[in-house]
Amino acid sequence: xxxxxxxxxxxxxxxxxxxxxxxxxxxxxxxxxxxxxxxxxxxxxxxxxxxxxxxxxxxxxxxxxxxxxxxxxxxxxxxxxxxxxxxxxxxxxxxxxxxxxxxxxxxxxxxxxxxxxxxxxxxxxxxxxxxxxxxxxxxxxxxxxxxxxxxxxxxxxxxxxxxxxxxxxxxxxxxxxxxxxxxxxxxxxxxxxxxxxxxxxxxxxxxxxxxxxxxxxxxxxxxxxxxxxxxxxxxxxxxxxxxxxxxxxxxx
Ligand SMILES: NC(=O)c1ccc[n+]([C@@H]2O[C@H](COP(=O)([O-])OP(=O)(O)OC[C@H]3O[C@@H](n4cnc5c(N)ncnc54)[C@H](OP(=O)(O)O)[C@@H]3O)[C@@H](O)[C@H]2O)c1
Numbered sequence: 001x002x003x004x005x006x007x008x009x010x011x012x013x014x015x016x017x018x019x020x021x022x023x024x025x026x027x028x029x030x031x032x033x034x035x036x037x038x039x040x041x042x043x044x045x046x047x048x049x050x051x052x053x054x055x056x057x058x059x060x061x062x063x064x065x066x067x068x069x070x071x072x073x074x075x076x077x078x079x080x081x082x083x084x085x086x087x088x089x090x091x092x093x094x095x096x097x098x099x100x101x102x103x104x105x106x107x108x109x110x111x112x113x114x115x116x117x118x119x120x121x122x123x124x125x126x127x128x129x130x131x132x133x134x135x136x137x138x139x140x141x142x143x144x145x146x147x148x149x150x151x152x153x154x155x156x157x158x159x160x161x162x163x164x165x166x167x168x169x170x171x172x173x174x175x176x177x178x179x180x181x182x183x184x185x186x187x188x189x190x191x192x193x194x195x196x197x198x199x200x201x202x203x204x205x206x207x208x209x210x211x212x213x214x215x216x217x218x219x220x221x222x223x224x225x226x227x228x229x230x231x232x233x234x235x236x237x238x239x240x241x242x243x244x245x246x247x248x249x250x251x252x
Contacts, residue, residue, distance in 0.1 A: 003027045004174050005052045007080060008059030010034050012136060013095060016167030017056060017174070024175060032059065039076035042083075049087035055080065056174045057094040057115075064219075066107035073115040081122045091178045092126040094119055095170055098184050099228045100130065106221040116182070125178030129169055132186040132230060133160045133193075135244045138200035142208065144219060145197070150209045152216035153194040158228045160196055161187035162244050165237035184234040189241065193218065193228070196241065203245045 004021050008014040009030025021028035029048060031037035037044035039059060049055065057080060061072035077094075084092055096116055100109045119126050133141070137160075145151045169185045191199075198210035215222075 001025050001027060002053040002175070003029065003051055004054040004056060005029045005031050005048055006056045006058060007031050007037070007039060008057065011058060011060060012134070012163050013167050013170060014056075014058045016164060017058060017170045020167055020171035021174065024171070026175065039079050040072065042079050045079060045083045046086065049083045049089065052084075052087055052089050054091040054093065054174050055084050055089050056170060057092070058170060061111070064108060066110075069108055069111040070114060073111040074118065077115045077118045081118060081124065084124055085122070090125060091174070092119055092122065092124045093170065093174045094126070094128050095166070096128060096130050098130045098132045098186065098230050099223075101182070102224070102227050104221060104223055104227050106219055106223070108219060125180055127173045127176075127179040128182040129173060130182060130184045130230075131161055131166045131169070132184075132228065133158050133196070134163045134166060135160055135187075135200070135239075135241055135248070136163045138197055139250070141193070141218075142197050142201060142206075142210075145216065146208065149207070150211050151197060151201075152211050152213040153197055154214050154216050154218065154223070155192035155194050155212050156218065156223050156225055156228060157190055158193050158196055159186040159188075159190050159230055160241065161185060161237055162239040165239050169235065169237070184230040186230040186234050186236055187240070188236055188238055190229070191241075199241055200245065204250055
């Protein structure tokens with residue numbers, strides 16, 4: 001049994017990771033501002049990391065404004081690395097996005113790349129998991145791609161994944177030996193970004209039309225057709241969008 005501290009343990013992925021690790025007999029500790037642990041201010045960090053074997057970082061920036069997200073991931077990761085070193089943590093696991101290591105102009109990806117580099121250079125044994133878009137993120141993508149009643153999105157290819165499957169991958173990685181490498185995880189089906197959002201909104205009876213628009217930006221950026229696609233060697237998970245949608249009614 002290992003002590004595994006999950007930074008962002010109250011979040012979408014974090015709560016599921018804590019539950020899975022606990023189920024498997026580990027001492028999984030959820031750590032986030034809500035439980036008095038803040039990786040930006042350092043509050044509670046040394047205390048929670050004391051005696052930890054593994055730290056899992058599945059936190060996210062409260063603001064996605066380009067400067068804020070860069071500030072969040074660099075400050076948070078530096079503080080976390082310093083705390084993990086001090087506590088003698090033997091495995092640093094982090095979750096990032098497929099495509100951050102390909103040429104792109106997505107500001108969120110630049111911040112995640114900075115986070116990844118700090119971890120690789122930390123000297124702490126690590127595992128970096130790159131996940132594709134979560135099915136749970138469909139509404140968020142629609143929200144930032146809206147233009148009145150129409151949502152404009154390009155047909156760039158994606159291979160989205162259920163958050164439950166992401167959490168399984170993160171928990172398995174945290175319970176295993178450090179990979180000292182980056183690995184990719186994805187869902188079973190390839191589709192267009194436009195098609196993914198259209199299927200999600202249609203199923204839920206959302207009247208907004210998804211317009212396929214090759215010129216439309218994705219979070220303010222234009223991408224190559226395969227920027228968001230995993231490469232050979234990716235670990236594939238089974239949940240399809242068709243299975244996920246009826247099992248995940250919108251939260252009220
Ligand atoms: N969305 C996608 O499609 C996608 C795809 C691939 C990878 N990812 C990655 O997945 C990761 C997890 O995303 P998520 O959707 O599970 O996040 P989320 O639900 O938004 O949760 C964010 C977590 O971060 C915590 N947090 C915020 N500020 C913090 C601070 N100063 N110190 C410590 N913890 C802090 C929050 O704690 P409180 O609840 O206490 O505020 C919360 O637990 C992210 O790193 C993201 O890059 C996302």
